[in-house]
Structures are given as C-alpha cells and as structure tokens.
Amino acid sequence: MNYFPKVAAICTILALNGCSWDDSANSVEKPEKKSWQSSTSISVINNDNVQFVSSLPESTPNRELLVESWDSYRRRFIQRDGRVIDYEASDRSTSEGQAYAMLRAVLIDDSATFALTLNWGENNLRRLEDGKPVDSLWAWKWGRKSDGSWGSIDDNFASDGDIDAITALILASRRWNRPEYLELAKTKLKDLWKYSTVVAQDKRYLLPGPKAAFVKDSSSIILNPSYFAPYAFRLFAQVDSERDWLSLVDSSYEVLEDSRRISAVNLPSDWVVLDAKTGEYKSLPNDSLLSSAYSFDAFRVWWRIALDASWFNSSRARNYLESSIGHPLKLWQEKSTIPARINLEGKALVNYEATSQYAMLYAASRLIQPSLAEELLEKKLLPQYQQEVWDDNEAYYTQNLAWLGLLSPSAIPPKLLQSN
Template identity: 60%
Template structure:
C-alpha cells in the first residue's frame, strides 16, 4: 500500500498496476522517508513520468542519449512494455507508430521484407537519419510483441493483437531454428543466416523469455511456442555450465550437431563473459517465476546465483562484468545489474534483495532518474527490476481470468 508521509506539490499523475500515483520528484534525501516503498509504485510512477519527458520525443522516438542519440528496436519495445504496465495508452501508441514507420525492414525497392524491426536507427556519416543496421534483434521483437498482447487485453485493442500475430509468424520463421542434435526448436538472437556461421550458432541467453513464449502460445496456435519454453531452460542450464561458477554469458557458442556449448573464439567481437547482456537473464527468469510460477525458473535462480550472492555478502558490491570464473574484469558497478538482481533475489532470497535495494538502487535514484538523466539502460532495467510481482492484473497474463474481472 502506498502511503505519503509529507506534503507534496502534485504536478502529474500516473496509474501503475491500477494504483494512481500523483508525484513530484523529491530530493534523494527525502525519498525513502517520504514514501513507503514496499512495492515501489510511487517511485515507478515518478520514474516513468521523468523517462517519458527526457527520453521519448513527441513523435514517439526513444532516444539513447549515451549512444550518439540513436534509437533502437530495444528502446521502442522497452517503452511500449513500460507504457502498458503504467496504463499509458497514448505513449504506447506513439512509440509503436514511430517504430512501425521507421524500423520496418525493406529491400532496395522499398518493399517490406517482414513485420520485424531493424535494430538500429540513427544519423549516418552524411548526416541523414535512417536505419543504420537492418538486422533483427529478436529480444526487442519479443518484448514488443509481449507489449502488444498485453495492450490488446488491457485496452481491448484487437488491432494490436492482429499486429502481434503477424509479427509472431515472422519471428518464428526468421529467428528460430530446429537443431539436429535434439530436434528441438531454439530462439536465435536474430536472423538464422547471421547467427549460424562456421558450423556453430551464436546465442545470447539474455534474449530467452519463457514467460513471453507462454503468452505467444495463448494467441498463436499455429506455432509451437511452448517448445521454446523447454529449449530456453535447456539452453540456460547447459550454457551456464561453461562457467565453473554457473554464470550466464553475454554470448555463447552452440554446436548444432551435438548440442555442446563453448566460449566464442577470442577473435569474435561478441564476448563470452558475464556482463550487461547476461545480467538480464535474472529478470527474464524471475518473470517466469512470478507470472507463471514455473519451478524451473526458481531452480535456475537458486542454482546459478550462488557465486554472486557470496560476492555480495563478502564485498557488498558486484562488478558490472565478470569472467567465466567469476572474477571481476572491471572495477565499476552497474545499477542496471542491481535492478535485475533485485528481481531475482526477491524470488529466492528476499533479504538479499532488500539489501541491494537499500544499499544500491535507492541511493542511485534522484529526481526521477537512476544514475543520471542520460543513463538509458539504467532507467529501463532498474524500473523493470523493481516492478512488484503483482503489478500485472491476472487477466493480462491469463486471459481466462477476464470473465471474472470488470475490465476498464
């Protein structure tokens, strides 16, 4: 329950998970004392208002200020997912339309290739703003489709569901593959022809989203999305064994013939280490635990967070990047990682989660932003990590519940 303890001048209101919060950014020194943050809804409402103003243009383009002002499919999808959770249909529509207008992949004759999004858009060397890399980042399309399904239910928009189904068809065709080793279907980070080279697949475990695949199965009976739930847990469990301490990797190599995982070659620009990508594994697995009560999710977190738990208890910090042996390769920390770890430890060890919250996440928050007002990645991952487990109404993840709920 939200409780304000000091007077505030109200400048804006937003609904998070059905709770309307009206807030103004307070100084960091008063935040913890002014708001009872057991489920963080007032903080999340404040952060979304600040993010929307700073990072989302009037036309719906999401700007990554730390990366030359570029835009990505990831950024658009994150904004859509946040907007539907925040019950903000206007921002959802703007960010969706910008992406559909500017990120749709086309051939040289300007004919659409599919309904998926090019991952990077920005200013080229000649000063023109356009698609800079037409390749697909499948995690962004997964997050965007998830947002479309949830939005179709929350706001009763059948057009969003139609678009989601069209994208699901293309995602299955372009970014999933059946492996000869076990005849199972697996998700790839993007187009098969890009990530299957030199007889090995390049995989990114942080793209695996079992909770999303369950939602996809609810709306698309033509493809076996539940098979991706099983292969995702297999990939998570087996690929983490490449690390002696059980850490997921940013990138990993998979031999499709025998199903063996290994580190990528040292000459590859994609690195097999625990870093900014890999930390998202904790959040995606935690979502499957909280939304669908999946026992494999809880088991994975319990089995693979042990090294980071020990590091936290010994040092009260976890570096942003670790090698496969669990040793630091940088001396700085990442608020984004702490957001992901908070979501995971809340599932298996709430006491550790509370320590991370009070010692890392809240101290990094000031006037609506984590770290600073240009830290795009921190804003998104800290926000997702702090979402209360019950923030999603039951009918959004389980449509059979709709009959018993009075929809808005």
C-alpha cells in the same frame, strides 16, 4: 536483403549492452518522413500534452518512485513523435528502446505513450526493400547516417526487441481491449518464428537475429541467453496455435541450464556457441568481437526468468535462479559490491559496478532471498535514484532495467496473463 554476418552479430551486442560510444546528447533532429506508413490504426497524442496518471495498485512496493521515474523517462527520453532516444550512443534509437517503452507503458497503464512509441517503431523501423516492407520485424538501429540524414542504419533485426514488443502488444490488446494490437502481434509472431528460430538436433532454438548472422556453419550456432523469455513464449502460445512456442520454453531452459557449465561459477554468459552436432556449449574465442563473459547482456537473464517464476509459477524458473545466482550474491555478502563484468572463472574483469545489474538481481533475489533483495534495494538502487533518474539523465539502459527490475510482478493484473 543482404546480410553481413559479422557486422550483424557485432551490432546486436552493441545494441543490447547499452554501451556509451558518444556523448552528443544535445542536438536531436526529428525523424524523416517515410514513404511507407503502417496500416495499423493508432491514435497519436503529443507526449508533451499528456497528463499521466498511473493505475498501479496502491500496495505496489516503491509505487511513487515507479510512477515518478516513468513520467520522467517519458519527458527525457521519448520525443514528441514517440521516438526513444539513447543519448549515450549518438542519439540513436533502437528496436530495444521502442520495445522497452511499450512494455513499460502497458505495465503502468499508459495507453497514450504506448501508441506513440509503437507508431514510431512501425513507421521508422520496418525493414524495407524498394520502399516496401520485407517482413513485420523491426530494424534494430536508427540514427544519423554518414551523410547527415536520419534513418535506419542497420536493417538487421535483434529478436529480443521484437519479443518484448510482441509481448507488449499482447498485453495491451487485453488491457485496453484493442484487437488491432493482437492482430499486429500475430503478424509479427509469424515472422519471428520464420526468421529468428532454427532447428538443431530435433530442437528449435531462438536466434538473436537473422540466421545468416548467427548460424555460422552446419554445426555452430551463436546464442544469447539473455534473449530467452519463457514467459513471453507462454503468452505467444496462448494467441498463436499454429506454431509450437512452448518448444522454445524447453529449449530456452536447456540452453540456460547447460551453457552455464562453461562458467566455473554457473553464471550465464552474454554469448555462447552451441555445437549443433554434439549438443555441447562453448565460449566464443578470445579474439571474437562477442564475449562469453557475464556482463550487461547476461544481467537480464535474472529478470526474464524471475518473470516466468512469478507470472506462470514455473518451478523450472525458480530452480534455475536458486542454482545459478549464488556467485554474485556471495560476492555481495562478502564484499558488498558486485563487479559489472565477470569472466568464466568468476573473476572480476572491471572495478566498477552497474545499477542495471543490481536491479536485475533484485528482481530475482526477492523470490529466493527476500532479505538480501532488500539490502540491494536500500544500498544500491534507492541511493542511485536522484532527481527522478538512476545514475544520470543520459543513462537510457539503466533507466529501463532499473524500472523493470523494481516493478513487482504482483502489480500486473492477472487478466493480462490469461488467454481469453
């Protein structure tokens, strides 16, 4: 399979920023049938006919809102065959979108929607060559091609989507006693390790995608801090003893802790460059199509690290949050607003806000500053929820981050996080 490094890197950031490039949300075609079909045994149910009943504990904060918004998301954004549609980006589908749906489905105990979205991903996003899978990872982008047909547009993978999908598979195997989900997760773990990690200075790092795209030369490695999911790597270690997934926990925190130094206010960046020879971190050049600003990718760092603190009682996670989240919370206390993009000097790059950022900050601040978290909820998150959606009914990225940020970690049954 041929890879084009610059294109792969550009595509990956566009996928994760949830950028709006096209407003064509009204004409959505059904997926083409593929010559190859997944060998995973999955029972598919028409999503329109599924009566969803949540099993979230009654004590879960914002329970009714979470149940309602998930049911609304299923109806608005998930096609009957399981395809998750990003209306803000030419009705495309992405590995990220399928994985978010799977993760949300297992967290709220919706086995039917989980099976639908997994099945669609396996049958439409697998990376093929001559009609045969080259690995078990998912192509990141699927949509309308230049000739008008629908199919995979970019066969490169974005590792965050695969990480979230594998995490969901492991949790689903435990929640619903589905061993085939665990076997699929293990298959994907082998390929994720092989194709999306690299060793530098005797340490292994998670890459955002194919090596050809992100290992530019013998010394420069492009990394995305928002892809690092220590809680997921701990789960991976529980089910795959052949690979040292806990080493990725250590390297993830190393990158997060050290790369924030390129910011005058200790913020994580969307993208950073690791000098593999010196171990130093640098921002990307100003003329790069990738940015080292704090923006829509970096928001997710707060949520991912908060999960590690909550699910696995990680002191390193809590320490990172306490020492890194200060600037945006200070902006909130001083101005009651936080810009959606902030440069390395801590200055606003735009004059608009992002509901997705407030949701991710809420997930982290409820652990370290609960009273401030409550302010974010009451003033920025609940008011933006109208008619069963956040912001507007095409805001795919916002729906996912808002929901994931609001879901209390305590709503997760402990057995899902424990190895059998």
